[in-house]
Amino acid sequence: MRLAAKVIATLGILVLLILTILIALLHTRHAAPVLSQLVASLSPYTLSSEQVDYDIRRPWHLTLQAPTLSLDDNKLLHSDNIELWLSPATTLHNAFRRLNNPKLPFHWAFDSLLIDGINTDTQYETNLAALSQLPAMSSQRLALKNFSYHNNNLRLEHAQIEVDHWHSPALVAHTQSKAEHNLASWGHFSGNFRLAAPSAQWQQYPITQLLLDGEKESGEKEKSRWTLYGYSFNWQGANIGGQAELTTSDSTHQLHLHQLSINQLRFNSAQRSQELVSQWQTLLPANTTLSIGRLDINNGHIELADLAFNQLNLSLLNWDSQHNVWQQSHSQLSLSADSILWRDSLWQQPLLDLSFTPKQIELVGLSSELWQGYVRAKGTLTPDTLALGQLTLNNLKVFLPANWRQQAQTWLQPLKQISVEKLDIGYVQLTAAEAAFPFHISGWHLDGQDLTLKQADQWGLWHGKLTTNAGFASFNTVELIEPFVRMTSKQGHWQLNQLTLPFSHGLVEGQADIDLASAAKPWQLALSVDSAPADILAKWLTLPLPLSGSIDSQISASGLAANPLSLAYSLSGQLEAQFRDLNLNLSGRQLAQQLSQWPTSHKLETDPVTMQTVTHANQVEEKQPTKLATSLSPLTITSERGHITLSPLQLENEEFKATLKGSWDLAAPKQQRLQLEILQPCRWIRVWQSTPNEMDDHQQTTSSSPCEGNNI
Template sequence: MYTTLKSLGWLITFCLLSVVTFLSLLHTPYAQPLLNPLVEKLSDQKISFGELNYSIQDPLHLTISEITIHTDNELIIQRVDFWLSQHPIQQGKLAFDSIKIDGLSLQNGLPNTQRADWISIAQLSISNLDFANDDLVIRDAQAQLTNWSIEKEKTLPFEGDFQFSTQQLYWQGEALDDVLIDGYYSEDYTALHGISLTWRDSTITAQAELKENKLWVIPQFTLRKFNLESDNADIIGKPLAWLSQQHFTYQFERIDLLDINVELPQFSVNNLSLSAENVLLPYHLWQQSNANISFNADSLVWNEHVIEMPIFNLILNGKEANISTLSFDIFDGNIQLAGKISPTAINLTSLTLSQIKWLLNETEVAAIQKYIKQLQQVKIAELDVNNIQLIQLDNEHPYQVSGINSEGHDLDLLRYYQWGLWDGKLSLSASSASFNYLLSQQLLIEMNAENGLWTIDRALFPLAEGLVGLNGNIHLTQDSQPWQLEAYGDGLPISYLTTFFPNTIPLDGVAEFTLNANGLAANRDSFNYSFNGELNINTRDMITTKTAQELWQYKLGLIPDEDQEKIPAAQYPIHIDPITITANRGRISIQPITMTGKGFNYNVEGDYDLVNPGDAKTITSITQECHQLVQKLFSEEVTIINYCQ
């Protein structure tokens, strides 16, 4: 027993002497020859270093300088400080409480760290880091990681808190300055507690959480003082394309875009401020749920239209936008509205239009028509229109309306894809209006509807030499939609009326008329089969600008000699007997109309069937002496009849 205890005492003494000797050698020039074989054996890599510092007073701390790791790409580290754990072997690995690396250059991407799977580091700190790989370049960076350890089943070799900062980072050719990222990482959860950087004189701050490696929840994202122009427009496209390639969903709990300026060919905006909550990307506008968006700017230009002082606040909920405020200046006027809008419905609590002067072009009209066709419902609780001007000249029926004023209450304007006044009260007036160059001044329309019974109380269109008025009603909610109309007028230019009928001759003068009509309007067939009415026309001051011979040539389509000396158009009086046209269940009967002029007669007679327009027997004819030209209504064919003996 004594011998055994004596042998054990000598063994412990020998181990202590060995440790003391090893630690003592670390203070001598023999440190490098001693450690190099040991490190190479453990790491399977050839490593050399220039200087080693160790103090027996701090036995777990070791400093090595000018380290060179000889790999395919030689790796040089200026200095490394090691703090060995008090429990140096943990889970089969050499454990360090902390390792601090100062001065590391990785110019060929990340090194292969699989050979370092024999160590674990509770706290890893890297300073003065330079890195380059593909389109990412980092200069003078600092990084701190916790729980660093190489594991085959892990994507990244650490888990826990981390921090990264650098004065400058290049990504996809863009310089990001003063970058700071502070967060936490694990295999199934990542939190970025703080992100801040400067990009093209703008600042970005954000927070984010990655859940289940699918959804990025972003509590806050702020972009300040950002400028986008045509010559650098791709700086947005590249990062957005990269984000879309990652196949993540991004849930923004809060977005703030402040002092933003954009200058692109089709769109520009000055001093934009936008705040949004609960926005989900890459889902489009009508897929958002409870997204709250506020927007204002000094001005913006869209499709060459200048919009001043736009302000809006809305909530997107499914396929509907609930607008609490929308106001902007455009076309020298102002638009304000509040209510709900969707791709197929408009339901406004208020709409105010003031002082707008809008010259519509074909593109704008086509866009409006396309949007209107997809609508299923339009309601406006309060409508207020003040001094509006609308002009549209580049189509076959040009029009211009000035000084429009309108007031409406509880308006239901579209149901089941059918426009009309289903409910509510509406009045409209204008200082002047022209359609196909027919001018009316101080026009007035008043109408109301209740439970689908739409009544036009009065519609007055003063003309230069008279007045046109009408009233009527239609019951939109009844299946057959019965309607009736009464119209009257005096001083209506005949030249204007003839533009709507084929095979006419050049006429001028004025007409007085009365019209009473009724029928059903459920669809085109029911209208055609049910149309009843009577139109009476009396004319006065009738003239034509062509002689009998010229009318004959005109009907034959003969072109006058262009070389003939032009003289002011003469006026030839014409007499027309009173005209009566009746309709019974879609069959229109025209009592013979005779126009008598010097040397000719012009006649219109026959029937016209709305149900079968191809069977129309309405004939127009012009007779000069014993010659007659006969033409069927809506036909280009002309027949010549000779009654001469």
């Protein structure tokens, strides 16, 4: 026992002596070579430094000036200086653990490790390979000062990085999970971290005053959570900051932006926005979902392909990118701007406030100056309904695009029900310069209360009161002066109480009603026409009769509108018209040509009818058309349960005489007869006729009589 005690005492004295000598040498100029020799003796690494600073008053603190760590002549690490605070208790504990289990690696443990002036060049993969060969070590606190980092996607200049509980790559390989090992080419840490850099560059975008302050937590089953208590940087002239949290696992990743504030953003490229989205997706791990607690954009200027914001202020709350717009839960969007340019429409001073719940978007408020006027609205939108509490349009000057009908149909097609509690349209100018039917309305007013305009996917005034008038209107160049319409509806019974269409020297008045709620949809119509311009026949009804003059008419009709078959069996009524001061702008031959082409685009029956004309071989020179005083006999059309009769109608002037007569049955469109006869001075007859046949359902014939003299 005494011998063993003496041996232990001797070893202890030798250890103390060696430590004393070592400590003494660390205070001399020989400290650097002594430390290099010590590292070479205890490990396969080579350490060189210009100077080693040591103070006995801080026995576990050591400073190395311009150190270089190498392995097999490969430089692993070089910096301006390194300060390290050794953790002797942890280091000895690791040594004893290795004695009990030789498979465990020995690693140096430090309370703090400060590296100043480290630099990684563009050879990123080479640097990672070098870092992976660092000795097994750990530090309760790792700090990098004046750190410069360059690779293909990211550049950091003079950055400062601080992390807690850092383990070198060699230690990670033995102590961490496979997933952590794959992500830890630079090592592994958990706990608080901080990154500050005066300048940086991500992709081609420069960043200044970058600051990240957060915490990393490692959980079970290869889960980890990154929490950014604060981040801020300047990018594209904007100051960006906020808080965020990233939760990762082996299969899913969730990024939650607790707050994101963007001030004074300047962005003016649609292509760059697409590149930015692509690079953002590359930066995040695959299968990453994004949710936003609060997003604020203040005084932003953004220009994209067909959308531009000036002085934009936007606030978005509780948004989840994993869900579409109809699946958001208690989300809100508020927007204001100096101006917004969208598809050549300038919205000035817009205000928008939206609230999102599952399958519903509430338009809390919308107001804006638009098209030299003002727009205001509020209401609720679901995937198939639109319920507006208020819609106000004042002083707008609207020029409808060529395809406005198709656009409106596309937007409104998904909606099965549309209602407006309060509709107010005032002093609006509406212009459509379409070739088929151009129109212009000036001084348009429309007032509506409790309106249901579409129900069960069927258009109509299902409920409410609607009154509209205008100072002036023109439909296909036919002018109206102060037209007026008033209608009401209750429980689907739609009534046209007053229709007044004043022309410059004439008037059309009418009333109508239809029961939309009834299965049969019965309806009736009454119109009174006094001195209406005759050109409405061609311009409104597309009849090939370019007449000028006046029309007096009385029209009454009724029927069922449930479907075309119901209408065919129920249409009853009468049309009587008288014509005054008529002039025809076509010659007889030109009129015949137009009449011969007219049924091609306006068929009287479902199936096409073969039509022939009888002409004479001799032709006469046609005179230039002039306005010819023309007389037209009174027009009488009667209908009894779908059977329509056209009494003979005669059109006559000094050049020709034409007669049109016939009848047809809407319920049996294959049985019809319509005859047109023109004399100038030759006789030209055209007959459309369908007759029953025992072999076929029907057959179509034409008949004519020969001309005498010159034919048209």
